[in-house]
Amino acid sequence: MSSSRRQYPFHLIEPKWQQTWEDEQAFRAFNPNDFVSEGHPFGIRHKLAGKTAPADSLPPKFYILDMFPYPSGAGLHVGHPEGYTATDILARYRRAGGFNVLHPMGWDSFGLPAEQYAVKTGRHPRVTTEANITNFTRQIKSLGFSYDWSRELATTDVEYFKWTQWIFLKLYNSWFNPETNKAEPIETLKFPESAGTEEKQRTYRDSKRLAYVSEAPVNWCPELGTVLANEEVIDGKSEVGGFPVIRKPMRQWMLRITAYAEKLLADLDSIDWSDSLKEMQRNWIGRSEGAEVDFQIAGSAGTIRVFTTRPDTLFGATYMVLSPEHRLVPEITTPEQKAAVEAYKNFAAGKSDLERTELAKEKTGVFTGAYAINPVNRKQIPVWIADYVLASYGTGAIMAVPAHDERDFEFARKFNLPIIQVVQPNEPKTDWQGFTEDGIAVNSGFITGLATPDAKKKITAWLEEKNLGKKTINFKLRDWLFSRQRYWGEPFPIIWKKDAAGNLYHEALPETSLPVLPPTLEDYKPTPSGEPPLARAKDWLHLPDGSIRETNTMPQWAGSCWYYLRYTDAKNAQSFVGKDADNYWMASNGKAAGVDLYVGGTEHAVLHLLYARFWHKVLFDLGYVSTPEPFYKLVNQGLIQGEDGQKMSKSRGNVVNPDDVLAEYGADAFRLYEMFMGPLQDTKPWNTKGVEGVYRFLGRVWRLFVDEHSETEFEQAETITETTKRRELLGLIKINPAIKDGPATPAQLKTLHACIKKVTEDLEAMRFNTAISAMMVFVNEAITWETKAAQVLQPFLQLLAPFAPHLAEELWAKLATLAPGTPANLAYAPWPKFDAALLVESEIEIPVQVNGKFRDVIKIAVDADNAIIEAQAKLAEKAQPFLAGKTVRKVIIVPKKMVNLIVS
RNA sequence: GCGCGCGUGGUGGAAUGGCAGACACGCCAGACUUAGGAUCUGGUUCCGUAAGGAUUAGAGGUUCAAGUCCUCUCGCGCGCACCA
Numbered sequence: 001m002s003s004s005r006r007q008y009p010f011h012l013i014e015p016k017w018q019q020t021w022e023d024e025q026a027f028r029a030f031n032p033n034d035f036v037s038e039g040h041p042f043g044i045r046h047k048l049a050g051k052t053a054p055a056d057s058l059p060p061k062f063y064i065l066d067m068f069p070y071p072s073g074a075g076l077h078v079g080h081p082e083g084y085t086a087t088d089i090l091a092r093y094r095r096a097g098g099f100n101v102l103h104p105m106g107w108d109s110f111g112l113p114a115e116q117y118a119v120k121t122g123r124h125p126r127v128t129t130e131a132n133i134t135n136f137t138r139q140i141k142s143l144g145f146s147y148d149w150s151r152e153l154a155t156t157d158v159e160y161f162k163w164t165q166w167i168f169l170k171l172y173n174s175w176f177n178p179e180t181n182k183a184e185p186i187e188t189l190k191f192p193e194s195a196g197t198e199e200k201q202r203t204y205r206d207s208k209r210l211a212y213v214s215e216a217p218v219n220w221c222p223e224l225g226t227v228l229a230n231e232e233v234i235d236g237k238s239e240v241g242g243f244p245v246i247r248k249p250m251r252q253w254m255l256r257i258t259a260y261a262e263k264l265l266a267d268l269d270s271i272d273w274s275d276s277l278k279e280m281q282r283n284w285i286g287r288s289e290g291a292e293v294d295f296q297i298a299g300s301a302g303t304i305r306v307f308t309t310r311p312d313t314l315f316g317a318t319y320m321v322l323s324p325e326h327r328l329v330p331e332i333t334t335p336e337q338k339a340a341v342e343a344y345k346n347f348a349a350g351k352s353d354l355e356r357t358e359l360a361k362e363k364t365g366v367f368t369g370a371y372a373i374n375p376v377n378r379k380q381i382p383v384w385i386a387d388y389v390l391a392s393y394g395t396g397a398i399m400a401v402p403a404h405d406e407r408d409f410e411f412a413r414k415f416n417l418p419i420i421q422v423v424q425p426n427e428p429k430t431d432w433q434g435f436t437e438d439g440i441a442v443n444s445g446f447i448t449g450l451a452t453p454d455a456k457k458k459i460t461a462w463l464e465e466k467n468l469g470k471k472t473i474n475f476k477l478r479d480w481l482f483s484r485q486r487y488w489g490e491p492f493p494i495i496w497k498k499d500a501a502g503n504l505y506h507e508a509l510p511e512t513s514l515p516v517l518p519p520t521l522e523d524y525k526p527t528p529s530g531e532p533p534l535a536r537a538k539d540w541l542h543l544p545d546g547s548i549r550e551t552n553t554m555p556q557w558a559g560s561c562w563y564y565l566r567y568t569d570a571k572n573a574q575s576f577v578g579k580d581a582d583n584y585w586m587a588s589n590g591k592a593a594g595v596d597l598y599v600g601g602t603e604h605a606v607l608h609l610l611y612a613r614f615w616h617k618v619l620f621d622l623g624y625v626s627t628p629e630p631f632y633k634l635v636n637q638g639l640i641q642g643e644d645g646q647k648m649s650k651s652r653g654n655v656v657n658p659d660d661v662l663a664e665y666g667a668d669a670f671r672l673y674e675m676f677m678g679p680l681q682d683t684k685p686w687n688t689k690g691v692e693g694v695y696r697f698l699g700r701v702w703r704l705f706v707d708e709h710s711e712t713e714f715e716q717a718e719t720i721t722e723t724t725k726r727r728e729l730l731g732l733i734k735i736n737p738a739i740k741d742g743p744a745t746p747a748q749l750k751t752l753h754a755c756i757k758k759v760t761e762d763l764e765a766m767r768f769n770t771a772i773s774a775m776m777v778f779v780n781e782a783i784t785w786e787t788k789a790a791q792v793l794q795p796f797l798q799l800l801a802p803f804a805p806h807l808a809e810e811l812w813a814k815l816a817t818l819a820p821g822t823p824a825n826l827a828y829a830p831w832p833k834f835d836a837a838l839l840v841e842s843e844i845e846i847p848v849q850v851n852g853k854f855r856d857v858i859k860i861a862v863d864a865d866n867a868i869i870e871a872q873a874k875l876a877e878k879a880q881p882f883l884a885g886k887t888v889r890k891v892i893i894v895p896k897k898m899v900n901l902i903v904s
Numbered sequence: 905g906c907g908c909g910c911g912u913g914g915u916g917g918a919a920u921g922g923c924a925g926a927c928a929c930g931c932c933a934g935a936c937u938u939a940g941g942a943u944c945u946g947g948u949u950c951c952g953u954a955a956g957g958a959u960u961a962g963a964g965g966u967u968c969a970a971g972u973c974c975u976c977u978c979g980c981g982c983g984c985a986c987c988a
Contacts, residue, residue, distance in 0.1 A: 005942055235985090276908050276982080283907070283984055290988080308988060321988095363986085386986095393987045400988085406905085407986050476987050602982080676928075678917055682910095683981075690916065693928050696943095703943090770918070773927035780927095847923040852969045854923050881955090892968050898922045900968050 007699025009714070010666030012727045014806040018144055026827055027095075027146040029102045031569065032058060032580045041825035045098070055584050062099040063585050064091045065564055065631075067600025067608070068106045070556075071132035072113060076139040077648070078656045078674070078686060083599040083637040085671045086680050086768060088145045090597060092802035093763050095146070096831040102585055104567040105140065105147040107133050107154040110161075111556050112224065112240060115488040118524040125488040125524075129156055139658060143667045144805055146827070151570040155559025160566065161490045162515035163576035164558050167615065168211060169493055170622060172508050175208040176259035182621035183210060183259075202505060210256045210618060211482065213506060217325075218481055220248035225526055226485040227252060229555065230478050231284075231607045247349075253483040253492065253552060257614045261285050261475040263628075264613055271594075272633040274681075277605050284606040286476025291460045292395065293469035295320060295372040297332055298380050304328060304372055307394030307474055310401065311463065312455035314376050315444040316422035317399035318412065320383045321365065323391040324348040332383060334369025341366055341385060348387040363388055363411045374399075375468045376445060376459075386411065394474050409434045423452065480611065482555060485532040487524045489553030491516045497547045506550070518553070560608050561615040564595055564630060577625070586627050593627035599680075602636045609634070635766065638683040640674075645685045656686050668804035669695040675768035675803065694772070698807055700779050701800065703736075705793065705811045710734035730810070736788070741818045744789035749838050751781050752792045756834035759799045768803075775800060790818045795832040848876045849900040855879040858899075866893045873899040 021027060030036055032055035036043035043049030046059055064087045069080055084105075091103040107129075114125035114132075133154060140147075153160050174183045186205060195204045206212060219228045223243035227250060232239045257264075265285045268278045290309035297304060304320060322329055324345045333341045344366040365386025372383050388407055389398050402412030402419045412419050421432045423439040432439075438452035446462070447455040463469035483492070493509040493516045509516065519537030527535050534551040535541060541549050562576070569581035586594055609631070616630040641647055642654025649655065661670050672694040678684045714732040721729060744752075755778040762771035778796060782788060794815055801808035809826050816822040823829040841862055846869070848856045856878035860869060870891050874883065879901070886903035893899045 007942085279908055280983055286984095286987060288987075306988080310988080388986045388988095390987065398988050405988065407988075410986095474987080476984095605983080676916090682917095684916070687916065687929070689929050693916095697928085699943090769916095770927080773918075776927055845923090849922080849969070852922095852967095857923070890968070892922095894922060894969095898969085900922080902968055 007695055008702035008807070009718075009730065009733075010668060010698075010806065012730055013810045014142075014144060014667050016727050016730070017806045017809045018141060020809075021144075021146070021827075022149075025150070026825065027091075027101075027103065027148050028150055029100060029104075029148045030058065032584050041828040042095075042100070044825075045823075045828040045830075046100075055580065058584070059098050059100050061102060061585055061587075061596075062091075062094040063102045063564075063568075063595045063597075064094070065103075065567070065595045065598045066105065067598070067604065068108050068560070068563060069136065070108045070111050070113075071129065071136045073117070073128070073132055075135055076658050078658055078661070079601070079637075079640045079648070081140075081143055081658060081670070082640055082674045082680070083601070084140070084143070084145055085674045086635075086637065086766065087597065087599050088143075088147075088671075089675065089768060089802040090763065090766070091146050092805060092827060093831065095827060096798065096801070096829060098830065102151075102568065103145075103147055104151040104153075104570075105145070105149070106152055106563060106567070107136070107156070108556065108560050108563075109133065109154045109156040110489050110559055112486070112488070115486060115524060118487070122522065122524075124520075126156065129154075142662055143658075143671060146805070151567050153563065153566055153570055155556075155563065156488075158515050158517065159573075160563075161559065163566065164490050164554070164562070165493045165514050165516060166511060166576055167562060167619070168490075168554065168558070169508055169511060169514075170624070171255060171615075171618060172209055172211040172494070174210045174618065174622060175205075176210065176256060181263075183618045185622070199499060199501070199503075206506070210259070212254055212256065213251060214254045214479075215249065215251045217247040217249045218252050219245045220250065221245045227481060227483065229481045229557075229607075231480075231610070252481055253550075255480040255482045255614070257480045257611075258475060258477055260614050260617055261287065261477050262473075263617055264477075264610065267613075267617075267629055271629050271631065273631075274634070274636065277602070277609075277634065277636060280605045281610060284477060284610065288474050288476075290472060290474065291456075291463060291469050292472045293375065293399065293463060295375060295399065297328075297383070298371040298373055300332070300370075302328065302331065304383070304397050305395045306397045306399045307472060308399055310404065310452075310456070311459045311469070312441055312444070312447060312450075312452055313401040313404050313422050314374070314399065314459060315441075315447075316401040316403050316420045317374055317381060318402060318418040318420055319381050319400045320372050321386045321389045321398050321400055321408075321411070322368070322383065323389040323396040324385050324387055325391040326385070326396045328397075329368065329385055332368055332370035337367060337369035341368055344385060351387070363407070363414055365411065365415070375463070375466070382417070384415075392478060393476065403433060404436055406434055406436060480614070482558075483552035484555050485526060486553050487518065487521065487533040489555065490558055491518050491534065491553055492550040494550040495543060495547040496550065507547070516549075557608060557611045561612045562619075564598075564612075565616075565619075565625065583626050586625065586630075594630045594632045596632060598631040598634045599637060600634075601639075605636075635680065637680050638678075640677075641683065641685040643686055643688065648686075656688075661688075661691060665691050665695045666698075666806075668807045669698055672698065672772060672803055676772045678769055680766055680768060697772075697776055697779065698804060700783060701804075701807065701811070704779060704783055704788070705736055705739070705814065707734040707736050733814070735814050735818060738786065739788045739790050739793060739815070739818065741790045742787070744792045746838070748782075748785060748789055748792045749835075751778055752795060753834040753836075753838045754778075755799060756795060756832050757836075757839065760831070760834065763802070772803065775803075790815060794819060794822070798826065798829055798832050801826050844896060846896065847898045848873045848879050849898060850879050850882040851902060852900060853882075855882060862896065866891075866895075869893050869899050873901060 026041060030053055033052055035052050036048045038050045040049060066084050066087050091101050095101045109129045114128045117128050118125045173186045175186050175189050177184045189205060189208055191201050191204055195201045219233045221228055221238045221243050224238055228238055233245050236245055237243060238245055265282060265287055268281060288309050290307055291311040292305055292307050294303040294305050365384050368383045368385055370383040371380040374381055400408040402408040403421045404423050422442060422444050423435060424442045425432060425435050425439045441447045441450045441455040447458050450458060460471050493514060494506050495509060496504050496506050498504055519540035521536055523536060524533050526533055532551045565577045568585040569577045572578050612630055617628060619625045620628050642652060644654050646652055646654060669691060673691040676694050710733050714729055717729050717732060718726055755774050758774035759771045797808045797812045812826040843859055844862050845857045845859050847854050848858055856876035858872045858876050860872055883903060888901050889904050890902035
């Protein structure tokens with residue numbers, strides 16, 4: 001730790017103001033019909049003090065949200081406060097702008113590390129989690145963020161996860177009605193004629209629920225001891241920890257997110273997210289238009305249905321491929337091929353996901369012995385199985401058109417299958433083999449000669465007419481695997497029963513039984529038989545009526561799917577969120593709706609952000625929330641790297657701990673640096689020297705405002721005063737005698753208003769780095785003024801306040817002694833407006849170019865007409881050598897910008 | 905492989921198509937000082953004593969004018985990855 005002298009006493013100022021804000025609950029947001037206490041600055045500003053405020057009396061709302069953190073044992077990381085600082089600056093800016101700002105914080109506190117720690121030590125995850133939350137709270141509070149702590153929540157709070165379970169029940173008790181195109185209560189589902197018995201009705205109903213049970217191969221991670229969603233598996237490894245993942249058939253809970261694929265895709269157009277993020281979601285949803293086509297199996301009544309985006313290439317289909325898992329494989333395989341097919345199925349099943357992707361180069365497969373009939377030309381084509389065809393996409397079977405599909409082309413060459421051209425590239429020199437783009441249909445019967453889009457239309461119509469196929473839209477998005485074999489998650493409000501025939505079936509617990517608490521355990525490991533840890537609690541597991549509880553728990557994403565809603569009404573005991581609160585905080589304000597600004601890392605691009613949108617849409621369909629989208633504007637902050645330009649990690653030893661930075665430079669400098677580093681969205685390396693730079697800037701601000709002699713007295717007094725009483729000594733520091741409550745010079749006003757303009761515009765556009773540089777320019781200028789007008793310095797403090805709130809408040813309070821009538825509370829003082837008239841120049845400098853090259857600058861009156869500008873430009877001294885002996889052929893004048901002389 | 909984004913001084917970064925390098929860091933020189941890792945002043949893209957010239961990854965193009973728009977190449981980052 002450095003022993004260098006402090007630039008200013010932030011160590012006293014910062015705790016002082018944090019205490020003040022907490023004492024007066026300065027940043028509490030008021031809901032409709034809340035009572036606003038007499039002395040609250042929000043009430044004073046909006047004339048609501050001492051009143052109960054109905055929705056229409058409240059100012060417009062602004063909901064600014066951070067992605068809440070997982071409270072890890074490692075504590076806060078410098079990456080966390082980057083987004084939090086940005087949102088805090090905007091929250092403070094909007095408050096000053098007269099908005100009712102909702103700016104909450106909470107904890108995404110279910111999760112694996114606490115559970116793994118529990119497995120090792122036997123310490124209950126709740127104990128670990130609470131200790132971590134305490135530490136995170138301390139760290140976050142020490143940064144002076146203006147959160148409304150009265151709305152703090154943790155996903156592990158019983159009062160919170162009770163409602164998470166409640167929402168699950170809504171999913172369970174709903175189905176997606178394709179006719180109304182929305183989710184409806186399961187009661188509106190009509191049974192088909194065939195579902196006569198109670199058991200059949202139950203089965204039918206269960207097959208339609210938004211939350212359903214599926215027995216299918218899932219992503220099993222042995223190391224983590226749990227299954228994972230597709231979104232949590234990256235390159236065949238777990239997103240958390242990077243452990244191998246294998247396919248394993250298991251009984252699991254799924255959420256029918258695929259029913260919302262179309263809406264999740266279409267509604268991206270209604271929200272203000274970055275293009276790259278929208279693109280990631282689009283790719284993940286993966287919509288593709290094409291056709292399903294039925295191929296008859298030769299010598300059999302069966303058909304194989306395939307999905308293709310290129311029905312126009314049907315005449316070029318020379319073979320078919322089924323995925324090894326396809327249900328027709330055993331049926332169609334001929335006796336001679338049986339052994340080979342079985343061997344191949346085993347070979348494919350034994351591959352891990354990792355091997356499937358990494359060894360994708362070389363195609364493999366075997367012939368089944370069967371032939372299918374191409375519906376357009378009645379030709380017999382062989383049916384193969386190969387693992388390059390995925391069971392989980394489309395119909396799990398394809399028609400192979402080797403001439404115009406790279407994968408089929410590779411496969412056909414390896415196994416010597418015929419390749420027939422059916423598309424002619426528009427560019428005649430292009431090789432048609434392996435040509436996959438649009439062209440002209442050839443060798444294709446009745447579609448020959450048509451351009452690809454027309455050929456697609458015509459053949460699809462033909463297939464539909466002959467009842468051989470139909471236009472189809474397919475999505476890459478799979479249903480969301482929603483259960484985990486863990487302890488530290490929300491238990492499902494579900495029990496299992498046996499019917500008369502001895503079949504297990506599931507049933508939801510009634511809402512009145514919520515919350516379902518997890519049992520207390522001694523041992524958090526799975527059972528020896530591989531059951532989830534909850535199965536260890538025999539008393540909990542078995543209900544008196546003989547039914548058994550579901551032992552899986554929900555994934556960590558469950559809690560984060562709706563926390564932004566709970567913040568709007570965090571204490572509501574009757575409902576997950578009240579109608580008034582939802583209407584006020586999430587309502588439209590004349591634009592697309594929801595959270596006005598949501599800031600967080602890109603790592604949640606397809607996980608949290610897709611899941612939360614899905615839940616929100618279900619709640620919207622069911623009438624529980626007022627908007628179709630949760631987050632109107634979303635910004636991803638960039639990664640902060642270590643000083644070496646590498647990703648921060650313990651193993652690299654380049655992790656910067658915010659506590660250390662705070663101790664040495666203070667919270668205001670830390671906040672300022674995080675914003676000064678560069679654009680919020682960019683990845684950028686940490687640089688301790690850079691912190692010193694902004695710290696020095698704050699020191700200059702301090703010295704601009706305070707009297708140096710009094711500061712020396714203060715410092716001497718501090719050394720002989722006990723620590724706890726030092727804060728009171730701040731009163732010894734007097735205002736800089738150069739500051740006068742008199743008129744400002746035009747130059748001072750101009751400097752101020754230029755700064756107001758720049759900072760305001762930059763805040764609107766979230767350009768924090770350039771806003772800070774504008775304030776630096778102001779201070780560099782102001783420090784040279786012999787007499788400093790209080791009326792110029794005061795608005796500057798308002799500009800500084802969102803960035804460095806502690807220092808600004810301290811100086812504001814000192815300056816108030818000079819300027820009577822100053823609002824007591826800086827945080828709610830109305831944001832200064834710039835006066836354009838003060839920025840107008842009578843004379844401006846404009847550059848003179850000769851043949852497009854900059855040569856000189858001339859000073860002219862702003863309202864000078866073109867003739868004068870031209871004349872002045874021709875006289876510009878440094879331009880003379882380039883004009884001598886030449887004729888000016890053309891003069892280009894951009895008013896107030898530049899003049900360009902074109903000479904021969 | 906496909907998609908998206910980005911390449912500007914020694915460093916982080918600024919520049920509605922109109923004076924490239926704002927604002928900082930670092931460095932150099934000076935002032936104050938017992939001292940400086942405090943503070944203040946000045947300088948700092950490169951070549952050149954200067955006048956001037958070159959310069960925004962590279963090559964070409966549009967334009968009176970290009971870091972900015974277009975085309976190609978190279979490099980980096982992110983995402984997806986046999987999705988038919």
